Amino acid sequence: MQPDARQPLGRLPLAAYVEGVLGGDRAVLARAITLVESERHDDLEPAGALLDAVLPHTGRARRVGLTGVPGVGKSTLIDALGLHLVRERGERVAVLSVDPSSPVSGGSLLGDKTRMIRLAVEERAFVRPSPARGHLGGVALRTREAILLCDAAGFETVIVETVGVGQSETAVREMTDCFVLLLLAGAGDELQGLKRGIVEMADLLAITKADGDNRAAAARARDAYAGALHLFSPSPDGWIPSVLITSALEGAGIAALWDQVLAHQALVEAGGHRLARRRSQAVAWMRELVSTGLGRALAKDPAVATLLTDLERRVAGFEVSAVAASHEVLRRLLRDR
Numbered sequence: 001m002q003p004d005a006r007q008p009l010g011r012l013p014l015a016a017y018v019e020g021v022l023g024g025d026r027a028v029l030a031r032a033i034t035l036v037e038s039e040r041h042d043d044l045e046p047a048g049a050l051l052d053a054v055l056p057h058t059g060r061a062r063r064v065g066l067t068g069v070p071g072v073g074k075s076t077l078i079d080a081l082g083l084h085l086v087r088e089r090g091e092r093v094a095v096l097s098v099d100p101s102s103p104v105s106g107g108s109l110l111g112d113k114t115r116m117i118r119l120a121v122e123e124r125a126f127v128r129p130s131p132a133r134g135h136l137g138g139v140a141l142r143t144r145e146a147i148l149l150c151d152a153a154g155f156e157t158v159i160v161e162t163v164g165v166g167q168s169e170t171a172v173r174e175m176t177d178c179f180v181l182l183l184l185a186g187a188g189d190e191l192q193g194l195k196r197g198i199v200e201m202a203d204l205l206a207i208t209k210a211d212g213d214n215r216a217a218a219a220r221a222r223d224a225y226a227g228a229l230h231l232f233s234p235s236p237d238g239w240i241p242s243v244l245i246t247s248a249l250e251g252a253g254i255a256a257l258w259d260q261v262l263a264h265q266a267l268v269e270a271g272g273h274r275l276a277r278r279r280s281q282a283v284a285w286m287r288e289l290v291s292t293g294l295g296r297a298l299a300k301d302p303a304v305a306t307l308l309t310d311l312e313r314r315v316a317g318f319e320v321s322a323v324a325a326s327h328e329v330l331r332r333l334l335r336d337r
Contacts, residue, residue: 011035014046018053024092024154026126033128036145051145054152059278061094061151062265065172067162067198068182073208073248074161075115077182080248082119084255085157094126094150095119096143097161126155141292144175144285173201174281177274178264180204180257185214185221199225200232203264204241206257211247218245237273239264298333307332 012020012031020028036047068074078095085091095116120127128146143160150158162172173179181202199205205225210218226243234240242260246253268274298304311325 011043011046014049014053017050021050021054021149021153022057026153029126029149029153030128032149033130033142033146036149037130037142047145051148054149058148058151061147061155062157062178062261063147063151063160063176064157064178064180064261065160065162065176066180066182067172068208069184072182072184074182076248077206077208077246077254078159078161079116079119080251080254081258082116082125082159083122084251084258086119086122086124088255089258090124091156092124092126092154093119094153094155094158095128095161096146096150096158097127097129098143098163099129099131126150126153143172144281147175174284177268177277178203178261180206180261182206182208183221183225184208185210185217199229202241203235203239204257204260205229205243206246206253207243208246208248210245210252211250237268237271239267298329301333304329304333 012028017028017032017035021032032050035043035050038047066074066078075097078097082093082095085093097116116127119125130143130146147158147160160172160176179202181198181204183205185207207218207221207225222243222245229241229243244253244257244260246257248254265274268277299308307329311320311328314320315322315325
């Protein structure tokens with residue numbers, strides 16, 4: 001379908017986006033994700049219309065979140081896992097990787113795709129890097145929208161790779177069905193890493209780079225984590241997380257890792273927990289978008305903007321606390337409404 005001359009430059013007609021996404025056209029899918037990621041005000045309505053149009057065609061894909069600290073080998077493992085799914089299982093796989101953005105320029109290198117060079121050239125795979133742009137939780141602001149589009153495009157599995165900055169990266173759990181935490185043996189924090197937080201939320205744990213001289217250390221780390229996990233309370237769905245050893249370099253443990261993902265999915269789906277999790281995720285997504293929209297509306301209000309400028313000066317001069325200043329802004333906004 002040819003672009004409509006009345007459309008803004010670079011934007012396709014809605015019907016072209018819908019047709020391309022539902023038809024599994026990777027080029028159109030990439031453009032659709034660009035549309036929903038856009039921060040242009042005039043892209044908000046068509047992006048929403050696109051998501052509403054494809055929503056009835058979603059819900060079939062497995063959604064797997066994968067996180068771990070920098071250097072743990074997330075991209076390399078995903079490359080190996082994706083190849084296993086594409087070549088051995090005949091699946092279509094989408095990977096949404098989130099790259100860190102510069103706090104100075106806001107730019108990103110988007111280098112994760114270069115570490116998935118084998119998977120990126122597979123016809124049944126789609127690899128899309130996106131900048132975090134300061135969004136917290138290890139994911140991009142529009143990762144949820146991108147997941148829906150990949151789901152609608154017919155990919156059986158959608159893998160979300162987080163930025164990888166530490167234990168705060170739990171937002172990906174709120175948009176996926178299975179949350180996989182990658183751990184590196186010999187980093188000196190095997191048990192220190194077991195805190196009420198990201199480890200407790202993980203559905204699966206995998207010790208990476210278990211090859212060469214690191215095999216023994218990986219085995220020790222697996223035993224340490226497996227033993228310590230018994231200290232945690234059972235999850236509501238009854239799933240007991242496994243700790244596996246993997247080597248993307250040698251291809252070891254990759255099939256076993258995926259078998260555990262499938263076992264987890266079978267359990268939570270049979271008990272109705274996956275649907276319940278997705279329902280709560282959808283509501284949380286809406287609330288987050290409302291909060292984000294309110295923040296933007298607040299900043300655009302002329303009266304509030306003037307008040308903010310004055311309060312920022314006073315807060316910077318330690319004349320008023322940030323707490324009191326924020327209360328004043330909210331009082332002004334609610335009073336004007």
